[in-house]
Amino acid sequence: MSIQITNYQCPACTGPLHFAGESGKLECEYCGCRYSVQEIEALYADKEAAAVAAAQAAAQKPAEGDDDWHEAEGLKAYTCPSCGARLFCDETTAATSCPYCGNPTVVPGQFQGLLRPDYVIPFKLDKNAAIDALKNYYKGKRLLPRAFTEQNHIEEIKGVYVPFWLFDGRVDADIHYKATRESSHVSGKYRVTVTDHFSVRRAGTLDFSRIPADASTKMPDAFMDSIEPFDYKDLKPFSTAYLPGYLADIYDVPAKEASQRAIRRACSTAVTQMNATTAGYTSCTPVNQSVRMPEIQPRYALLPVWMLSTRWNGKSYLFAMNGQTGKLIGDLPVSMGRWWAWFFGIAGPLAAVIGALAYFL
Amino acid sequence: MKKRLLSLIMIVLLLVLLLPAAFAADNVASESAEDFPYVLDKAGLLRDSVREALEETARSYSEAHHCKLYIVTLDDHTEFNYDVYEAAKGIFLHYDLGYGETREGVLLLLSMNERDYALIGHGVQGEAVCGYESSWLIEDAFLDNFRNNDWRGGFADYLDACDRQLTRLEDGEDISEGANIIVGDDGLEYHSYNQPGVKEKNWLVRMLTTIFAPLIAAFGTCATFKAQMKPPKEARHADAYLVPRSMDLRVKQDLFINRTETRTLIESDSGSRSSGGGGSSFHSGGGFSGRSGKF
Incomplete structure (x- = not known):
């Protein structure tokens, strides 16, 4: 079966790469190497093209074997290129991580044609x-x-x-x-x-x-x-x-x-x-x-x-x-106990002060 | 020579100053002092029948107590004196008002232009009933009426209050009893705290304030605390995405259609000065005592 997803791995040590907002670069979790977006795009252009082609072929072919019931539930099945595990994702999932090997994975086929975003704002905060x-x-x-x-x-x-x-x-x-x-x-x-x-x-x-x-x-x-x-x-x-x-x-x-x-x-x-x-x-x-x-x-x-x-x-x-x-x-929960405590904590002393003023003045 | 010239100038100046007052005083009443009415309504506040009824009441009380009770209304007291109290004194003295040798009398002057009033007493009884506490009790009786433009009621209450105080004086009672004078921050003395019913009403207001003001304050504070929890809300506007200076206003039309005019009678200022009473100040000396203020 063709590989529809891409793992971004460090060219130096094959460790998983992730985009770091602080540096604006892709960083290797193991060796600490950093790569610019342009470098990775160039390195992974072929892999992505292959993944897109695989996705298009899969879309034209009827679903095979035991994937049928997953597809029917609105899930899509992919194979992790790093560990070979089967990944089941929502139809709308375009990037995730393999639950078995932890490698960040991207599904380039999800971004084809009209589905390809015009822009992205990269993460800045971790x-x-x-x-x-x-x-x-x-x-x-x-x-x-x-x-x-x-x-x-x-x-x-x-x-x-x-x-x-x-x-x-x-x-x-x-x-x-x-x-x-x-x-x-x-x-x-x-x-x-x-x-x-x-x-x-x-x-x-x-x-x-x-x-x-x-x-x-x-x-x-x-x-x-x-x-x-x-x-x-x-x-x-x-x-x-x-x-x-x-x-x-x-x-x-x-x-x-x-x-x-x-x-x-x-x-x-x-x-x-x-x-x-x-x-x-x-x-x-x-x-x-x-x-x-x-x-x-x-x-x-x-x-x-x-x-x-x-x-x-x-x-x-x-x-x-x-x-x-x-x-x-x-969303935050509201403590009604605290609400009443504040309510009476304010109303009580205030009533005493106003009452005293009203009585003596 | 110089001394004579100076004296002549002083005499001329004195005449210039005194003549208008004399003419003005003559404008109040053409009657002689003996014929001066108990009710002289120069401002035209009263219908003839009402004025006559008040005249009769004043005459009756005056004869009963040997102390004349006067009512004078003017459009503008400044013709006599810029101070309304001094204007009232001037009228009393000019016409030699009052009863008997000691000129026993009480005079209430209303000046409509600036809604001023003065209450003065002369003679033993007059000064007594227009003393510090007693004058306050008398004006307490009529001020509310005048503030509501109830002239007939105010004058009737004034005469009744004078009658009541004179009777108490004759009976040897303490005529200051019942006075609870509240002095405001402005130094003026305010009414409404010892009027029957008002005291209870005031206590009710205080009680309600004591109960509800803290509840409202506490609720407001808790509502603010709840607002701090900042639940997510769907956006209703797109102000942040409006392109700066992109507004192209192609039609800006402001057509005048018509004009309307409404007239509202101006309430007197005194109505808002305290919870029900206008401020007044007490005067004594020069054979008179009494009060003046605004209604």
Whole structure:
């Protein structure tokens, strides 16, 4: 059977290579040799081409033997080129590591044609930074159960290149407002308020660039939105050489579907911007508006995210950290005991002080 | 020669200063001192029937106590004196008001332009009922009415309060009893703490404040703590992805449609100065005692 996946191994010692965000190079875990992305691309161009050809051949042929039931469950079977073990991955998995030999593996066939990302932002922060960020995230959270910080342990931590659509587009907005401008003066014993009424119209266009929308059903939208923004200065043309050492998925949310979220966000901002041009009125209320984004251009990118999960009291808690900027977000449990303790701890003494003041003054 | 010239100048100056006051005082009432009414409504606050009823009440109380009770309303007291208290004194003295040799009397002056009032007492009884505590009790009776433009009620309450205090004085009672004067940070004295019902209301407000203010503060603090937990939220805007200076505003239209005008009667400032009473200050000396302030 042809090999559809590629292990990136050190040319010097054949040890596994992984992309290190700090150095921006691929590093060998054993001999410590470092290689630039371009060097590895050149070295592995043939292997990748072979893997792609194998993937295309496999796609044209019906599934063989005992792989049938796995394919039926939405899994794909690959053979690890290092140890020969059979790897079963999701249909969307594009980079993983062999559970037997630990070698980082990439499935180049997953990135062919329309599935090939335009850009990638390489990881800048490593696993330790993610762990530190999580510990810092707990700090200052007064309603977090003490036992949660003391007892819970990180169950899983993984660096994932999450597929994102980045949308460019122009919003066309045409908004009618009813506005008033008030002035007042005193005339004898009366305050006279003069109100001028206006019909206001604003129409124009606003350009948006690279509005992200995650393209993976595995990733919760709220988490991915909350770790924005990514710094697009670090966007690189896509190369599989950035993937070793991390997980990567291909998109399973089509651009058309994801664009609806981007359009909603862009239109909302456009309305806010248009409203800002009506300054100077005492009140300004939209009465009729047409806001649309007729043309939207998607770009496909892989963006770095550390996913951390912890378990406490039988419940899982998920956290996501921007692998480039370090911004972390997650679900935290709220201790109702602490909530009430704070509530009465504040209300009680305050009531005593106010009561004493009310009595004596 | 120089001395004579100086004296002449001083006399002329004195005449210039005194003449307007004399003319102004004559403007208050054309009547002689004997015919000066108990109720003189130059500001036109009262209907004739109401004024007559008040006149009758004032006459009745005045005769009963041998102490005349006056009401004077003006558009602007500054015609007489910039100080409303001095203006009231000026009117009392100019018309030689009061009862008997000691000119026993109490006068309430309302000046509408700046909503000023003065309450003055002259003579043994007049000074007594317009003493520090007693004058406070009398003005406590009418200030609320005036603040709400209830002229009839305010004047009636003033006459009743004077009658009550004069009766207590005649009965040898302590006319200062019941006064609970609150001095504000501004040095003025405030009302509403000893009015029947208001005291209970005030305690209710204090009790509710004691209960609810800490609860609201505690809830607000806990809500802030909960907000610190920062649950993930879907983004609603794309502000960070707006291309700078990309807005092309092709239509910017501001059409004037029409103009409307509304008139609102201005509430007096005193209404907001304390929980119900306007500030006042006490005066005594020169044969008078009393209070002045704003309503």
